[in-house]
Amino acid sequence: MQRRALIVGNWKMNGLIAPSLLLATEIQHHFTANLPRYRGCDVVLCPPFTALHALHQLRESNEACWQLGAQNLSVESHGAHTGEICGAMLRDVGCQYVLVGHSERRTLYGETDQLVAQKVFSALRNQLWPIVCLGENLVERQQGHTLTVLQRQLEVVLSSLIEAHTSSDQLASLTLAYEPVWAIGTGHHATAAQVAEVHDRLRQILHQHLPASVADAIRLLYGGSVKPDNASALLTLANVDGGLVGGASLQAADFVAIVDAAVPSES
Ligand code: 13P
Numbered sequence: 001m002q003r004r005a006l007i008v009g010n011w012k013m014n015g016l017i018a019p020s021l022l023l024a025t026e027i028q029h030h031f032t033a034n035l036p037r038y039r040g041c042d043v044v045l046c047p048p049f050t051a052l053h054a055l056h057q058l059r060e061s062n063e064a065c066w067q068l069g070a071q072n073l074s075v076e077s078h079g080a081h082t083g084e085i086c087g088a089m090l091r092d093v094g095c096q097y098v099l100v101g102h103s104e105r106r107t108l109y110g111e112t113d114q115l116v117a118q119k120v121f122s123a124l125r126n127q128l129w130p131i132v133c134l135g136e137n138l139v140e141r142q143q144g145h146t147l148t149v150l151q152r153q154l155e156v157v158l159s160s161l162i163e164a165h166t167s168s169d170q171l172a173s174l175t176l177a178y179e180p181v182w183a184i185g186t187g188h189h190a191t192a193a194q195v196a197e198v199h200d201r202l203r204q205i206l207h208q209h210l211p212a213s214v215a216d217a218i219r220l221l222y223g224g225s226v227k228p229d230n231a232s233a234l235l236t237l238a239n240v241d242g243g244l245v246g247g248a249s250l251q252a253a254d255f256v257a258i259v260d261a262a263v264p265s266e267s
Helices: 017-033 049-060 087-092 103-108 113-125 138-142 146-163 168-172 192-209 212-217 228-235 252-262
Strands: 005-010 041-046 067-070 097-100 129-134 175-178 219-223 242-245
Touching: 005 097, 005 219, 005 252, 017 041, 017 049, 017 252, 041 097, 041 252, 049 067, 087 113, 097 113, 113 129, 113 146, 129 146, 138 146, 146 192, 168 212, 175 192, 192 212, 192 219, 192 228, 228 242, 228 252, 242 252
Parallel strands: 005 041, 005 242, 041 067, 067 097, 097 129, 129 175, 175 219, 219 242
Antiparallel strands: none
């Protein structure tokens, strides 16, 4: 099945409003100058919360061919939750996508598989498309537990969605991002063989739990030290539908080069 390529820039906690606008504008200029090439793919920028509104306005005032995503959301929908941001607020500020369960949220802020599943619900309730991050740490990889860990992380999310009778359309709006923790920000990306093994297994698990049309529609991204020089080898593998890019998404030229590597030129 042909899935649209998806390349997501996760800016993490980088960028005040002015430089964020500059970066988005530079990226946008490149896309608008080569518009037909990018019609077949989705590009999503995930700036810090504080820059979302400015980027939303930039999108609205131009023929933008990228969409806006947030890096996190609350499981709650409103009320006394100081410091939290709910899904409705993200929709309100123009987000279409939201990252859920990034490994930095899991390791630094104690997010469990169960909390990640609840956040996926929060996203879907607000018509946001969740990008669910999964990944093993170095010890888990060295001890041979990679596939078991990923299966556990994915099945907690899938079983809660299935138990709640989530519609096929909502399930198909999920994206999974495989981000080995040891590859994030280290310059040591996973090899093509490692990525292929994990992505094939993730697709298999999806097929075990979901109708074939839904399992085939869900996009699988790779993230972890994706750079212009490795993007083509990693992001064009059979079961890889694009990338989740951290550090390299902070430089317009690098990010655009990664998008170009991931998107076949005839699309
Ligand atoms: P790097 O591309 O900097 O390794 O970060 C990956 C990541 O965490 C994206 O979410």
